[in-house]
Amino acid sequence: MAYQATAVDAMESCGFEFLGMLGLGHETRLFWHPGKRVELAVVQHSDSLLVKGMKKYFVTGQSKDGRETYVRDLPGLMRYMEDHFPEAHLYLGFFRDLSIRFVPGAPETEAAATRLTRASEELQTISANGAKHQKIITALKDVSEFGEASQVLRTRVKKSDQDSAALRSEMQSLRERLTGLHEMMAQYREHGRASALAFGYSSPVFCCEPQSLAATVDAVVDDVMNTHHTSVRQKLEGGQLQVFIEELSFPWMMYSAEAVGLYAPGQIERLAAEVPSIDLGEIEEALSSMLIVSPAEDIDVRGHRTPAKRIAAQAFREFLKRVDAVEPPSTGTRLPEEGVLIGHIMQGSRQTDTPLFLPLDSLVHGYCSGISGSGKSFLSRVIAEGAIADGRNLVVLDPGNQWAGLLLPEDRSDVLARFREFGMDPSSARGFPANYCKPDSMTQEVSSRLEDPDGQPTVFSFKGLPKANMCDLAAKMLQHLFHTHARSESDGLRTLVIIEEAHRFTKLRSDDDTTKKAVAAVEDAIDLIAREGRKYGLNVFLVSQTIRDFTHSAATIRQNTTTKVFMRSSDRELDYAADYIRDPRQLTSLQPGEAIVCNPLFGSVKVRVRPPFSKVIELSARDSATLLGGAASPSSTTAASDEAEALLRVVEDHYRETGEPIIMSHAMIKIGVTSGRKKMALVNTLERQGLIRTQKLKKLGAPRVLFPVE
Numbered sequence: 242m243a244y245q246a247t248a249v250d251a252m253e254s255c256g257f258e259f260l261g262m263l264g265l266g267h268e269t270r271l272f273w274h275p276g277k278r279v280e281l282a283v284v285q286h287s288d289s290l291l292v293k294g295m296k297k298y299f300v301t302g303q304s305k306d307g308r309e310t311y312v313r314d315l316p317g318l319m320r321y322m323e324d325h326f327p328e329a330h331l332y333l334g335f336f337r338d339l340s341i342r343f344v345p346g347a348p349e350t351e352a353a354a355t356r357l358t359r360a361s362e363e364l365q366t367i368s369a370n371g372a373k374h375q376k377i378i379t380a381l382k383d384v385s386e387f388g389e390a391s392q393v394l395r396t397r398v399k400k401s402d403q404d405s406a407a408l409r410s411e412m413q414s415l416r417e418r419l420t421g422l423h424e425m426m427a428q429y430r431e432h433g434r435a436s437a438l439a440f441g442y443s444s445p446v447f448c449c450e451p452q453s454l455a456a457t458v459d460a461v462v463d464d465v466m467n468t469h470h471t472s473v474r475q476k477l478e479g480g481q482l483q484v485f486i487e488e489l490s491f492p493w494m495m496y497s498a499e500a501v502g503l504y505a506p507g508q509i510e511r512l513a514a515e516v517p518s519i520d521l522g523e524i525e526e527a528l529s530s531m532l533i534v535s536p537a538e539d540i541d542v543r544g545h546r547t548p549a550k551r552i553a554a555q556a557f558r559e560f561l562k563r564v565d566a567v568e569p570p571s572t573g574t575r576l577p578e579e580g581v582l583i584g585h586i587m588q589g590s591r592q593t594d595t596p597l598f599l600p601l602d603s604l605v606h607g608y609c610s611g612i613s614g615s616g617k618s619f620l621s622r623v624i625a626e627g628a629i630a631d632g633r634n635l636v637v638l639d640p641g642n643q644w645a646g647l648l649l650p651e652d653r654s655d656v657l658a659r660f661r662e663f664g665m666d667p668s669s670a671r672g673f674p675a676n677y678c679k680p681d682s683m684t685q686e687v688s689s690r691l692e693d694p695d696g697q698p699t700v701f702s703f704k705g706l707p708k709a710n711m712c713d714l715a716a717k718m719l720q721h722l723f724h725t726h727a728r729s730e731s732d733g734l735r736t737l738v739i740i741e742e743a744h745r746f747t748k749l750r751s752d753d754d755t756t757k758k759a760v761a762a763v764e765d766a767i768d769l770i771a772r773e774g775r776k777y778g779l780n781v782f783l784v785s786q787t788i789r790d791f792t793h794s795a796a797t798i799r800q801n802t803t804t805k806v807f808m809r810s811s812d813r814e815l816d817y818a819a820d821y822i823r824d825p826r827q828l829t830s831l832q833p834g835e836a837i838v839c840n841p842l843f844g845s846v847k848v849r850v851r852p853p854f855s856k857v858i859e860l861s862a863r864d865s866a867t868l869l870g871g872a873a874s875p876s877s878t879t880a881a882s883d884e885a886e887a888l889l890r891v892v893e894d895h896y897r898e899t900g901e902p903i904i905m906s907h908a909m910i911k912i913g914v915t916s917g918r919k920k921m922a923l924v925n926t927l928e929r930q931g932l933i934r935t936q937k938l939k940k941l942g943a944p945r946v947l948f949p950v951e
């Protein structure tokens with residue numbers, strides 16, 4: 242069959258190893274990618290192949306500071322996992338035949354028993370020597386010249402009596418301890434259960450012809466890896482469980498977890514004894530790290546009853562300690578060194594000097610929530626400016642008139658006063674060249690604007706449009722963006738679509754059928770881009786008050802937005818945020834402009850957001866009309882020279898103030914340029930014009946510095 246001839250080769254060329262075959266009516270071949278730890282099931286069905294990918298995990302680890310904040314009961318943990326991972330398949334196997342090796346206290350019992358045996362051997366030797374010496378003393382009693390020697394022997398007898406007494410008392414307490422431990426172990430064997438907590442994610446089933454197997458495998462792996470990064474890791478690592486996950490490093494370990502009945506520790510031991518040729522040590526060892534031992538009932542040792550719940554928690558903690566090989570992500574995580582400068586990291590209420598950069602290619606769809614006045618519009622402007630500075634396409638859907646200010650420099654003194662806190666020069670405030678449109682329907686011009694003919698960002702303002710028209714138009718724009726991008730795949734971000742006040746496009750609060758239909762179309766289009774836009778380099782950044790603003794696509798947004806930004810929120814957002822940040826209550830006390838930014842690159846980080854260079858302000862109809870007149874719509878050439886001018890100013894100011902040249906990357910932060918290409922272009926322009934000169938320092942990293950030319 243075509244499949245048999247080519248499949249294994251095709252799979253091997255994709256880095257997969259053939260694991261084996263399952264005969265479940267259809268022959269299912271299992272493959273494993275050791276590097277990516279992805280498992281594939283491939284089934285032949287008439288002339289087609291059905292391919293499904295899986296990634297599997299088990300719970301591990303706990304916060305480094307050792308706080309006991311994980312759930313205290315296993316059913317509770319189970320419920321949490323089911324509620325928060327509807328897409329995961331959870332296995333929590335209980336089995337009763339605990340092997341003695343897995344019972345708490347077993348190593349202690351073993352150590353005490355060994356010591357007891359040694360002590361009793363020592364006692365025998367000491368007693369025998371004591372008795373021997375006593376005999377000699379009796380025999381020598383009448384011989385006076387041996388008086389001195391018998392004195393020595395008497396001292397020895399006394400010493401051995403003392404040693405024997407000490408040993409007897411130690412043995413007595415060891416026996417008592419052993420009895421206690423044996424009783425506890427007996428209790429555990431009677432009531433204790435071992436369980437393995439593992440869960441997995443499965444991709445949808447993909448269907449393909451045998452000749453396109455390799456391409457399908459790529460798509461499946463992509464799906465699995467994407468969910469791995471965006472959903473599973475992020476949720477658990479920022480989440481309230483404070484337990485972490487470890488991926489299974491051997492595919493068969495999951496089968497062990499699924500088939501705990503077969504691999505119950507006691508049964509493995511019995512099997513190993515019955516069939517010595519089978520080496521089950523490896524399975525046993527790997528399985529032991531996945532075990533939680535918890536009692537089914539209270540454990541009562543000599544009238545001392547310990548509540549079962551506590552023991553479960555302790556056992557769970559012991560289990561976590563045993564497998565805690567994974568570094569908790571937010572401690573010691575390296576922060577990205579390049580990307581959009583979001584702001585400075587905060588420690589409690591103190592703003593540090595540590596910048597938080599967000600690489601645009603790691604944004605992979607964003608979601609920003611917060612109550613009115615929390616700073617969402619400022620934050621999304623910061624991201625927009627980063628995208629423009631980095632040469633990406635930017636489309637803004639603005640239900641109001643706030644984004645016209647993108648074209649204008651910030652000029653309010655209270656906002657400018659904050660520039661220096663972030664190492665930004667107030668004189669670098671500037672507007673960005675952009676197309677500003679107020680369309681009322683989907684025209685040829687709108688479509689061509691969306692295709693970004695001139696490389697300039699486009700702001701679409703919907704101010705004044707009735708809701709039905711606004712949503713209908715927004716849905717069409719999003720669909721158009723998706724279809725034009727879907728023509729070719731892209732590794733990185735090509736176009737960022739910021740949807741400001743997304744709830745105004747989405748909330749289903751209308752009796753009118755046309756509006757309802759238009760609203761549903763927007764949600765569908767957002768849903769589509771969130772699920773599939775990434776591979777075409779099309780990302781959305783949704784700005785809204787709460788996740789509840791999205792009705793049917795909320796699950797997609799939860800799962801597919803990799804970057805979450807939480808700003809001050811009321812109680813209704815906390816449940817959702819709890820999946821990503823340890824203490825969601827802190828959201829209620831954030832100040833305007835403070836945010837918790839979550840991304841798998843750095844976990845969750847509290848940030849004071851930098852002020853944008855341009856002005857975030859709701860313009861009056863008249864002001865925006867003036868702007869529309871083109872007066873404030875500079876061309877991109879002016880913008881380039883604006884940036885070059887800002888750079889020159891920074892270089893000159895720095896030299897005047899310090900007498901030193903400025904490090905190039907520091908100068909770029911001050912003017913908000915992050916793209917490597919753009920940085921070099923600006924420096925080259927000024928150098929060519931003879932306005933600056935550059936030099937590479939002979940220190941670590943060979944930083945380039947910029948001098949003004951007098």
Ligand SMILES: Nc1ncnc2c1ncn2[C@@H]1O[C@H](COP(=O)(O)OP(=O)(O)OP(=O)(O)O)[C@@H](O)[C@H]1O
Pocket residue numbers: 611612613614615616617618619620656659833834835849850851852853857
């Ligand atoms: N990064 C920032 N730098 C300086 N000031 C800020 C910043 N973020 C917020 N502010 C202050 O907080 C105010 C509210 O911010 P912003 O308009 O972004 O809130 P919002 O969440 O978009 O509110 P709404 O939902 O009403 O649109 C701003 O007018 C400004 O004074």
Ligand SMILES: [Mg+2]
Pocket residue numbers: 617618619
């Ligand atoms: Mg706003």
